[in-house]
Every structure is written in C-alpha cells, then in structure tokens.
Amino acid sequence: MDPILRVEDLRVSFDTPRGVVQAVRGIGFEVGRERVGLVGESGSGKSMTGRAILRITPRAATVTAGKLELQGENLLAADAKRMRQIRGRHASMILQDPKFSLNPVMRVGTQVAESFLVHHKATKAQARERALEMLAQVRIRDPKRVYDLYPHEVSGGMGQRIMIAMMLIPEPALLIADEITSALDVTVRTQVLAILDDLVTQRGLGLLFISHDLNLVATFCDRVLVMYAGRIVESCKANELEHAKHPYTRGLLESMPRLEAPRERLAVLQRDPAWLEA
Numbered sequence: 001m002d003p004i005l006r007v008e009d010l011r012v013s014f015d016t017p018r019g020v021v022q023a024v025r026g027i028g029f030e031v032g033r034e035r036v037g038l039v040g041e042s043g044s045g046k047s048m049t050g051r052a053i054l055r056i057t058p059r060a061a062t063v064t065a066g067k068l069e070l071q072g073e074n075l076l077a078a079d080a081k082r083m084r085q086i087r088g089r090h091a092s093m094i095l096q097d098p099k100f101s102l103n104p105v106m107r108v109g110t111q112v113a114e115s116f117l118v119h120h121k122a123t124k125a126q127a128r129e130r131a132l133e134m135l136a137q138v139r140i141r142d143p144k145r146v147y148d149l150y151p152h153e154v155s156g157g158m159g160q161r162i163m164i165a166m167m168l169i170p171e172p173a174l175l176i177a178d179e180i181t182s183a184l185d186v187t188v189r190t191q192v193l194a195i196l197d198d199l200v201t202q203r204g205l206g207l208l209f210i211s212h213d214l215n216l217v218a219t220f221c222d223r224v225l226v227m228y229a230g231r232i233v234e235s236c237k238a239n240e241l242e243h244a245k246h247p248y249t250r251g252l253l254e255s256m257p258r259l260e261a262p263r264e265r266l267a268v269l270q271r272d273p274a275w276l277e278a
C-alpha cells in the first residue's frame with residue numbers, strides 16, 4: 001500500500017544574527033496507516049519536522065525538501081490556498097497545550113462544529129450533530145453539556161480530547177501529534193492514547209507521534225525514528241528498539257529507569273561530537 005506521507009531530504013534552517021541554525025538536516029521517512037514515533041531530546045528538531053510538513057514553521061525558517069508528498073500530492077508545489085485546504089482536511093497537527101489552541105471566547109462545541117464546516121458543505125444543525133458524535137467518539141461522557149462549555153471550564157485532559165475531536169472531525173488521513181500527552185496525568189494519558197490507537201486501527205489514520213519519551217513511544221508506536229541534532233540517527237520497529245545500534249539511542253535506553261531491572265544509578269548520556277557528522 002502507498003504510504004500516506006513521504007518525506008525525503010527535509011531541511012529546516014533559521015537565519016539568526018549569529019549565523020544559520022540548521023534545525024533539521026536532511027531527513028527522510030514515510031508514514032503509512034500506522035503509529036510512527038519521532039523521539040529525541042529537546043531541540044533535536046522534532047517539532048520543526050512536524051511543522052515543516054504542514055508549512056506552519058515560524059516566518060524566519062527556510063524549509064526545503066527533495067520530496068514532501070501527502071497521499072501522492074506534492075506539497076512542495078502547493079500554494080498557500082491549497083495548503084489551507086490540506087491542513088485540517090488531509091493532515092492535522094495537535095500541539096501540546098490545548099489552552100493555546102482553543103479560542104478562549106468561543107464554546108468548545110462550536111469550535112469543533114466550525115472545524116467541520118470549514119471543510120464540508122453542511123448546515124449548522126448538521127455540523128452540531130457531527131460535533132456531538134465526535135465528542136462522544138473521543139470519550140467525552142456528556143457531549144451535550146460539554147458542547148456549551150468555554151475552554152477555561154474544561155480540564156487539561158478534556159481540553160486535549162476536544163482538540164483531538166476538532167482536528168479529526170474533517171477526517172484527515174494524517175495526524176501529527178506533538179507532545180500531546182506530556183502534560184497529562186497517567187489515567188488521562190492512557191485514555192488519549194487509546195483514542196489515537198482506535199483511529200489508527202479502525203479508521204486507517206497515519207499517526208506521527210512526536211515525543212521525548214522513549215519508553216512511551218517504544219510501547220505505543222509501531223515504528224520509531226530517533227532524532228539527534230536535526231538528523232534521524234535510528235529508524236526501527238518499536239519492538240526492536242532494545243537492539244538499537246546508534247550510540248545515542250543506546251545512551252537514551254541506558255539512561256531510562258526500568259521497573260524490571262532497577263539500578264542504583266542511571267547512566268548519564270555522553271554525547272560524541274562525531275554523531276553530528278554521521
């Protein structure tokens with residue numbers, strides 16, 4: 001089956017007063033109807049990779065790529081108008097904190113309904129029905145009550161689920177989730193992951209799951225891409241991660257606490273300048 005997303009030689013750089021900063025340095029990968037984890041430490045270029053795909057990088061960024069294809073469409077040739085159609089309808093990105101993404105003065109249900117109306121011809125009543133269904137699908141127990149709440153009236157976990165509903169109501173083929181579970185407690189995190197899991201297995205969504213949490217990605221995803229200083233240094237099946245070869249990945253694995261093999265002291269990750277050249 002053709003992949004949903006195909007990326008080749010993607011580069012993102014910033015022109016700064018101190019010279020050019022290369023945030024993403026020529027990476028390539030594909031995402032099919034699967035969960036692909038993108039891990040790496042802070043600053044390794046994960047977010048910029050996600051943003052570059054949807055062209056929502058900061059103004060100062062320069063993005064180039066050999067190939068950037070979504071469902072066979074060349075995104076490099078898409079103009080601003082086409083990109084607006086693609087965002088939401090074909091690919092969506094959910095960011096870490098829903099409080100920054102939801103409009104504070106608009107009821108949450110209306111925001112989900114509007115997200116449907118932007119991409120589909122429907123009456124307001126039909127959009128409301130669809131939004132209520134979608135809220136139920138992300139396991140919000142009393143959708144009619146929640147529909148009328150404002151963002152400040154919902155908890156972080158519920159806000160995150162509302163964001164997921166809003167991003168998924170236009171039925172995109174690809175979802176980029178950027179650290180969406182980092183701020184959630186374990187129970188809510190499990191619920192959010194279960195929702196994403198359903199979407200991948202039942203609806204055939206492609207998921208690019210950005211996280212700094214190697215443990216989480218190893219258990220939740222099908223495949224894992226490990227980023228270091230703007231490059232993908234390791235790419236493997238999640239269940240093969242323990243046999244990872246790159247010293248950075250090995251270092252990450254060694255520095256993680258493990259319940260089944262507790263250690264008095266965890267290893268400290270040592271960085272080798274040679275990894276930058278790899």
Ligand SMILES: Nc1ncnc2c1ncn2[C@@H]1O[C@H](COP(=O)(O)OP(=O)(O)OP(=O)(O)O)[C@@H](O)[C@H]1O
Pocket residue numbers: 014016021022023040041042043044045046047048049058060212
């Ligand atoms: N506006 C900017 N100007 C200059 N450099 C920038 C700018 N925004 C980001 N960068 C650079 O891009 C690099 C990658 O940032 P990115 O946000 O993709 O990292 P990340 O892996 O997602 O980290 P985090 O988990 O902290 O979000 C950073 O190291 C930073 O140096």
